[in-house]
Amino acid sequence: MSEEQISRRSFIREAASVGTAGMAVPYFVPAGALGAPGRAGANDKIGVGLIGCGGMGRANLNACAAQSDVVVAGACDVWKSRRDAVVAQYKDTAKPYHDYREMLAAEDIDAVIIASPPHWHCRMAVDACEAGKDLYLQKPMTLHVAESLAVRNAVRKHKRVCQIGTQIHAGQNYRRVVEFIRSGKLGPISVARTFNVMNQGPGGVGSAPNSDPPAGMDWNLWLGPGPKRAFNPLLAQSSYHHCSFMAYSGGWTPGMAPHIIDLPVWALELGYPSVTYCSGGRYVIDDAGDGPDVQEITWQYPNFTMTWMMSLVNSFAFDFGRGTPARRLGIYFHGVNGTLYANYGMHEIVPEGDFLKDAEPPAPSIPPSPGHELEWLDCIRTRKQPSCNPDYHCKIDVPICLANLSMKLGRAVRFDPAAERILDDEAARLDAPRYRDPWKFPREYV
Numbered sequence: 001m002s003e004e005q006i007s008r009r010s011f012i013r014e015a016a017s018v019g020t021a022g023m024a025v026p027y028f029v030p031a032g033a034l035g036a037p038g039r040a041g042a043n044d045k046i047g048v049g050l051i052g053c054g055g056m057g058r059a060n061l062n063a064c065a066a067q068s069d070v071v072v073a074g075a076c077d078v079w080k081s082r083r084d085a086v087v088a089q090y091k092d093t094a095k096p097y098h099d100y101r102e103m104l105a106a107e108d109i110d111a112v113i114i115a116s117p118p119h120w121h122c123r124m125a126v127d128a129c130e131a132g133k134d135l136y137l138q139k140p141m142t143l144h145v146a147e148s149l150a151v152r153n154a155v156r157k158h159k160r161v162c163q164i165g166t167q168i169h170a171g172q173n174y175r176r177v178v179e180f181i182r183s184g185k186l187g188p189i190s191v192a193r194t195f196n197v198m199n200q201g202p203g204g205v206g207s208a209p210n211s212d213p214p215a216g217m218d219w220n221l222w223l224g225p226g227p228k229r230a231f232n233p234l235l236a237q238s239s240y241h242h243c244s245f246m247a248y249s250g251g252w253t254p255g256m257a258p259h260i261i262d263l264p265v266w267a268l269e270l271g272y273p274s275v276t277y278c279s280g281g282r283y284v285i286d287d288a289g290d291g292p293d294v295q296e297i298t299w300q301y302p303n304f305t306m307t308w309m310m311s312l313v314n315s316f317a318f319d320f321g322r323g324t325p326a327r328r329l330g331i332y333f334h335g336v337n338g339t340l341y342a343n344y345g346m347h348e349i350v351p352e353g354d355f356l357k358d359a360e361p362p363a364p365s366i367p368p369s370p371g372h373e374l375e376w377l378d379c380i381r382t383r384k385q386p387s388c389n390p391d392y393h394c395k396i397d398v399p400i401c402l403a404n405l406s407m408k409l410g411r412a413v414r415f416d417p418a419a420e421r422i423l424d425d426e427a428a429r430l431d432a433p434r435y436r437d438p439w440k441f442p443r444e445y446v
């Protein structure tokens, strides 16, 4: 490798790390932002409620609560000890709620963070929109194409401010990659390869027996629209664990791909794929769950293909590492002039021979984010949509839902990007969400 190439590489690493530090800059609300349509006045506070008081929801809530105009007004969980812990933390202002619908009806709640397990996301998001609340909705946005469109349409119809919880989008590294890709220096890009690999060994998340739920936990309401099943402590423990159970999470592809395919979708402004094929299954893992441990996905776009590799049984990751089992992820953009590969915090360019010899990274042009939650709060004040609103995020969520559908069917699924329609009656029938009584899929939004 030439000196010039080495210096270009170090520049990129440096740019990425300067960028990360840049995220710590103080965040100022533009004068006049408060009191914009939808919010009452300059001294108004934003009453935030949390639905789902596990680790992720609490992290999102704490980031919001650090803002002086945010009041933590409520904590909702079907698990008493978890909601009590949040209420104790914000004891001057937060009320406890067992049923999220009661929290949505409360007047002092302006906005909610939805960090429940994924099988709840669509119903809760639509209910929040109908109640006139803004929402920070954790990924995966949904588990079905129809749910994805329902959330997007409900946000549009009720004019709510909605951020999907893909917080890597707010970092500096992704911004520098998007700028490089859009500069055209890589030449025509025909393929992006994306992946997340881990090694949970053959034992997966383990095999605790089903049991009675712990005292103070409403298991029936945890299951909600999902299929009825006995309580299992592994399923209820955290997202790392519920990713092993398909009906309540969709598995590890919806678990990680939203963060990772975000980068090609953003950089290349991808629409929907017209053909999706997913091969995979549960080949090795023997644990209490039923999720696949291998998935290989191909998405076909006009003049472009994107792939995804998911493994829970081997963590070899090409240039991103090998040897000790670990979680490894990455994205490769293959252009005529070279390959750019990236993960959350770094990116590197590998030229094709002499191509790219004189290419310097473009000057940074995408402004830094104040942070994913803070961008959402700012948009609540200004009534703009944040960067990862459902209109944008559907281009991430729909392909992921199509992939799980393809794996179930064992064949490619065709999709009409313009009509937003699955072109396969059996696949469309299989995609239709079936909620357990008394919950109803909000079909009126599709």
Ligand SMILES: NC(=O)c1ccc[n+]([C@@H]2O[C@H](COP(=O)([O-])OP(=O)(O)OC[C@H]3O[C@@H](n4cnc5c(N)ncnc54)[C@H](O)[C@@H]3O)[C@@H](O)[C@H]2O)c1
Binding pocket: 051, 052, 053, 054, 055, 056, 057, 076, 077, 078, 079, 082, 098, 099, 100, 115, 116, 117, 118, 120, 138, 139, 140, 165, 166, 167, 221, 222, 223, 224, 236, 237, 238, 239, 240, 242, 255
């Ligand atoms: N953005 C990220 O990097 C990231 C990281 C981890 C998790 N997540 C996402 O965040 C969400 C939560 O993950 P987690 O690890 O905190 O999971 P968790 O299981 O620890 O927390 C979810 C909580 O929701 C509660 N809950 C279930 N049904 C409910 C209902 N009807 N009403 C109120 N509460 C209910 C559960 O009791 C639990 O306390 C998931 O969607 C996950 O995919 C995102």
